[in-house]
Amino acid sequence: MTILMIGVSCLSNLMFVSSFSHRGARLTLKRVRCTTLISQLSNNSDDETTSSKPHKRRERYSGRYPRNFKDRYKEQRGDEETINKVLAKGITPAGTHLPIMVRECLHYMGLEDKNHVDGEKEQPQSPLLVVDCTLGYGGHSSYILKHLMKTNATGSRLISFDQDSIEIKKTEERLRTNVLNQTSIRETTTQDEGLHNNLFTAVNQNFANLGSYLSSTHQTGKVTSLLADLGLSSMQIDDNDRGFTYKREGPLDMRMNPDDNTETAYDLLKRLRVRKLKSMLKENSDEEFAAEIAFGLIGKGNTIPSTTLELADRVRDIIRPLIMKQNNWNDKQGLGKNQMKKMKSQTDSTIARVMQAIRIEVNGEFEVLDKLLEDVPKALSPGGRAVFLTFHSGEDRRVKKSFKSGFKSGIYGAWSRDVVRPTSKERRDNPRSSCCKLRWAVRSDKPIDDDSHVELVKTIDPSLNDQVDWNDRVGMQSKWTNEEKGWKVKVEWKLGPFGAGLFACQDIPNGTVLRVGKNGVNLVGFKSIKDIESFCGGEAEDREVYNSKLNYVKDYMWGFSASNTDQRGYDIDTSDNQKKERFFGMWCPGNGLNHNTNPNTVYRASPNGGTDDGINLIAISDIKAGDELFDDYRRHGSAPDWLLQFAKKYNVTLNFSECNDFVEEE
Numbered sequence: 001m002t003i004l005m006i007g008v009s010c011l012s013n014l015m016f017v018s019s020f021s022h023r024g025a026r027l028t029l030k031r032v033r034c035t036t037l038i039s040q041l042s043n044n045s046d047d048e049t050t051s052s053k054p055h056k057r058r059e060r061y062s063g064r065y066p067r068n069f070k071d072r073y074k075e076q077r078g079d080e081e082t083i084n085k086v087l088a089k090g091i092t093p094a095g096t097h098l099p100i101m102v103r104e105c106l107h108y109m110g111l112e113d114k115n116h117v118d119g120e121k122e123q124p125q126s127p128l129l130v131v132d133c134t135l136g137y138g139g140h141s142s143y144i145l146k147h148l149m150k151t152n153a154t155g156s157r158l159i160s161f162d163q164d165s166i167e168i169k170k171t172e173e174r175l176r177t178n179v180l181n182q183t184s185i186r187e188t189t190t191q192d193e194g195l196h197n198n199l200f201t202a203v204n205q206n207f208a209n210l211g212s213y214l215s216s217t218h219q220t221g222k223v224t225s226l227l228a229d230l231g232l233s234s235m236q237i238d239d240n241d242r243g244f245t246y247k248r249e250g251p252l253d254m255r256m257n258p259d260d261n262t263e264t265a266y267d268l269l270k271r272l273r274v275r276k277l278k279s280m281l282k283e284n285s286d287e288e289f290a291a292e293i294a295f296g297l298i299g300k301g302n303t304i305p306s307t308t309l310e311l312a313d314r315v316r317d318i319i320r321p322l323i324m325k326q327n328n329w330n331d332k333q334g335l336g337k338n339q340m341k342k343m344k345s346q347t348d349s350t351i352a353r354v355m356q357a358i359r360i361e362v363n364g365e366f367e368v369l370d371k372l373l374e375d376v377p378k379a380l381s382p383g384g385r386a387v388f389l390t391f392h393s394g395e396d397r398r399v400k401k402s403f404k405s406g407f408k409s410g411i412y413g414a415w416s417r418d419v420v421r422p423t424s425k426e427r428r429d430n431p432r433s434s435c436c437k438l439r440w441a442v443r444s445d446k447p448i449d450d451d452s453h454v455e456l457v458k459t460i461d462p463s464l465n466d467q468v469d470w471n472d473r474v475g476m477q478s479k480w481t482n483e484e485k486g487w488k489v490k491v492e493w494k495l496g497p498f499g500a501g502l503f504a505c506q507d508i509p510n511g512t513v514l515r516v517g518k519n520g521v522n523l524v525g526f527k528s529i530k531d532i533e534s535f536c537g538g539e540a541e542d543r544e545v546y547n548s549k550l551n552y553v554k555d556y557m558w559g560f561s562a563s564n565t566d567q568r569g570y571d572i573d574t575s576d577n578q579k580k581e582r583f584f585g586m587w588c589p590g591n592g593l594n595h596n597t598n599p600n601t602v603y604r605a606s607p608n609g610g611t612d613d614g615i616n617l618i619a620i621s622d623i624k625a626g627d628e629l630f631d632d633y634r635r636h637g638s639a640p641d642w643l644l645q646f647a648k649k650y651n652v653t654l655n656f657s658e659c660n661d662f663v664e665e666e
Contacts, residue, residue: 099139100229100389100433101422108420108440109225110385111147127155129219131379133207133228133372135162138171140227145179145200157199161213163206163257167233172202206257208368211375223379228372229389230365231436244359246312246351252305254359265358269297269304276641284357284366284394289319293354312351319350356392367528367642369395373402374527374612377411380443387440396437403441405610413444471548480589486515486522491629501594501628508623514601515617517587523614525585529646550650556586583611584643593617596630603631 099105106112109130128148132141141160148156162168180200203213207228214220237244243253243265252266263271272280274294281290296318297311298304305311323346324331329339360366376386390396396419403415420438427434482491489512490505508514517523526532536549583603593601600621606613623629 098430098432099137099143100231100430100436101420101426101438102140102143104420104438105140105227105387105389106143106147108385108387108416108438109144109227111144111225127157128224129156129222129381130158130225131210131223131227132158132160133210133226134230135160135168135171135202136164136229136233137167138175140229141171141200142175142179144225144227145175148199149180157201159201159203159213161203161205161207161210163204164233165204165257165259168202168204172200175200175202206368208371210372210379214375214379220378222381224381224384226376226380226384226386227389228387230369230395231389231391231432240308243308244355246308246355248308250308252307252311254355254362256363263362265362266304266306268358268362272298274299280361280641281354281357284360285353286393287350287353287357289322289350292322293318293350308355311354315351315354316347319347323347360394361641364528364642366394366398367640369398370527373398376402376441377406377443378448382443382445383413384443385440386443387438390437390439391435396439399439401610402612403439405612406441409613410444410446411448412441415439415441471551480522484522485587485589486517488512488516489514504623504625504627504629506625508619510619510622512619513616514619514629516606516614517616518606518614519585519612522588523585524588525583525611525614527584528642529649532646553586554650556588583615584640593629593631599630600627601629601631 130144135141144158232244240248240250243250254265255262277298278290278294281287293315297314305314323343388399390399403412406412407415416439422433422436489508492503492505494503519525524535532553536546600623602618602620603615604618605611606616
């Protein structure tokens with residue numbers, strides 16, 4: 001009945017229109033509306049009580065270039081038109097990452113000539129083993145894979161590391177789909193397809209584990225090319241929830257691997273003291289206002305910021321008057337246009353440095369970088385090439401120092417004395433590449449003395465290892481001769497007026513090398529908790545031996561100062577005698593010096609390869625026979641955070657008033 005009435009109504013409307021209008025468009029429009037309405041009513045006639053679903057408006061794009069990561073869904077979905085517009089504006093599309101200096105990386109890795117023409121046939125070569133230490137979005141890895149696929153080198157492989165459990169799954173799937181299965185660079189056969197399936201391995205680990213991974217897979221010393229892009233991925237920066245940027249609201253997290261049950265940036269700030277934060281800001285980002293910022297963020301009476309914008313606003317409030325004073329600006333008169341611009345530039349740069357320093361500490365970036373640099377020479381085959389992309393001075397200093405010392409010791413046959421930078425076009429197209437520096441090194445054929453810390457005693461006398469009781473300090477002293485301990489002059493341990501000490505048995509002129517310490521022989525250097533646990537044996541030895549070695553480390557490494565609980569380690573003079581660097585470790589067995597405010601010795605880095613090779617003890621004044629040997633405890637700086645964490649983990653008291661060596665009392 002309802003349909004009949006509607007039909008009559010529609011017919012009346014049609015007649016009305018045809019009587020008073022000669023326009024076919026209006027007649028057609030009315031006919032379409034009626035037909036649609038009748039169709040809808042027919043479909044719903046069985047259940048007239050059923051209510052229709054409310055209309056849902058389509059999702060709208062919030063602006064031409066939304067700032068919020070979640071609002072930029074068109075870019076994340078791969079909308080080609082939107083992505084092209086974003087790229088043309090010099091912005092990295094959300095959820096992606098633009099690889100930096102691709103051609104330069106491939107060239108210095110020995111994979112492709114910078115002037116190579118795409119599509120040009122590659123000459124056959126031997127199998128390549130390439131390592132990408134930072135997979136990220138897979139930009140560099142995709143180009144490496146394409147190169148490996150167009151060579152005739154059967155058995156070539158790419159191993160890519162990434163600790164970010166969120167991004168590595170996406171990237172691996174993307175590379176296997178878009179590169180390995182769809183790239184038709186050369187005609188493939190069934191054998192080729194199998195090769196491509198085995199061509200790529202993604203490893204969800206930090207690159208600090210490179211050495212152990214290669215060792216477990218029997219590939220140590222076989223890597224032909226290695227790349228380490230030390231920058232943050234754009235996906236991490238753009239995602240507000242990761243807390244890496246101060247430009248948008250997000251939790252103060254900054255963990256590279258959010259699945260790790262480790263402390264966030266907020267947790268770190270809650271735990272740190274003002275003095276430690278000040279030191280961290282100076283060391284990690286060369287911040288000139290470190291003291292003021294440290295107190296303003298976590299000083300007494302201040303609420304610790306919990307979000308990125310809170311942190312940025314707090315830093316901005318702290319440094320604004322400092323910048324005004326530094327530039328002799330009068331706030332009462334107001335700032336001009338150029339002054340406002342300079343103020344914004346300086347405050348933004350400072351906030352970025354603060355974020356950088358905190359991020360480095362949260363993720364232990366310097367520690368893992370040092371471990372990677374230590375493993376690279378062992379990983380590379382003779383003639384193998386390593387390429388590092390750095391993004392701030394702290395990273396670049398470490399890479400430069402490692403390559404330079406490796407070249408001096410003959411481990412590297414060549415290295416980049418000057419950095420390689422992106423072209424002006426690349427800096428314009430991808431502004432995030434502006435601060436990037438590329439350094440490279442080529443492995444020589446010189447073998448490496450790979451002395452294991454666990455095998456330390458065996459390097460002196462294999463028969464001693466089974467006889468040593470790590471709890472018997474006096475027994476260990478007696479089983480090692482002074483020559484085996486590295487002494488080049490005659491010395492004697494005996495009880496003095498202030499406890500046990502080391503005394504000269506001969507006159508020693510100023511500048512004499514008293515003792516030579518070589519890592520892995522009579523000296524052990526530590527850069528992380530893992531290094532200490534490795535020395536103690538870990539799961540390889542029984543718990544009793546492990547605890548004995550651990551107690552040995554506690555006594556011999558920590559016993560440096562009686563006054564400051566967080567000031568440990570040797571201050572080492574570098575070769576130019578101008579700078580100091582930190583060395584954390586111990587002599588084995590013992591024989592560390594007592595400390596005095598009037599020292600007659602100083603520790604200096606080994607001339608062969610810096611502190612990675614060892615440290616030497618040098619006389620800095622004339623020493624008479626019978627004099628006690630001292631170093632200067634006043635020069636000991638603050639210990640790194642990992643050392644304090646180790647002390648907390650193993651309940652170590654870092655304050656010993658006793659000497660760190662033992663002699664038999666008469």
